[in-house]
Amino acid sequence: MKVFVTGGAGFIGSQYVRAMLAGEYAGYEDAEITVFDLLTYAGNTANLPIGHERLTFVQGDIRDAQALAAHLPGHDAVVHFAAESHVDRSLVGAAPFMSSNVLGTQQLLDAAVTAEVATFVHVSTDEVYGSIETGSWDENEPLLPNSPYSASKAGSDLCARAAWRTHGLDVRITRCSNNYGPYQNIEKLIPLFITNLLRGETVPLYGDGRNVREWLHVTDHCAAIQLVLTQGSAGEIYNIGSGVEVTNAEITHKLIELCGADASSIRHVADRKGHDLRYSLDLGKITKLGFTPAVDFADGLRSTVDWYRENAAWWSSEAR
Incomplete structure (x- = not known):
């Protein structure tokens, strides 16, 4: 089994790679992995066990058809994490998001069709649905993105679906809630709030902090992606979340407590443009597939703070 992982040096992709190489995914204990990553500011080879006998690392751009043609053939599956992913950056410059997330995904899909890849898992986000005041989105909800980032991800989702319908490529789309855990930029x-607090600095809280997000530990997200790869169906979309909904104000106070700071650390800033109020996913479909989150939110948040506290050398060099 050979798996081609785009964006595998990033936060979520590297967790997936580390877990597979550690033998955590049944049936893939001997799988060979090719990580294909451009190594933008969000990619870091320090996130990977470089030198592992089953890992090949290629620095490459998913928009580069020649590079994909050279490295993709012979792989059984693609797990596509590579994306520009920061909403704030997309607000000041949308073009790189459209180029990487839409055109890059299309180039990768075309290469997968040509290489006759058996399965393609496209990793997306709940942000494509927009904002929801009450209830939860299921996979049949219309796409109503409100930021350039989420619009670019919605576009990539549609490209992926088209490759399934047009070319018969076995594409499976996942849409996940907010992730947290170690190795996040x-x-x-x-991680911004944790590292600011550990430095004794203030944390910038948008608006009144009422915005609600559903939080999932990165290890659970990657386990669900593997479940979709092995048990999912072609052309299907799977929401991935935890059911744990927390306001930004609540999570700020939790982090302040865990970092040993106080409420004076909060610095209220003007709200983000087009800031979605609430995200919430209906998890019925992924639950039927056999997924149950394993990491308790309180425990996961505590261990995440501990990781950043113990790994200052990793994040102190990160761009701020």
């Missing part, structure tokens, strides 16, 4: 809320 410190531009994102939880």
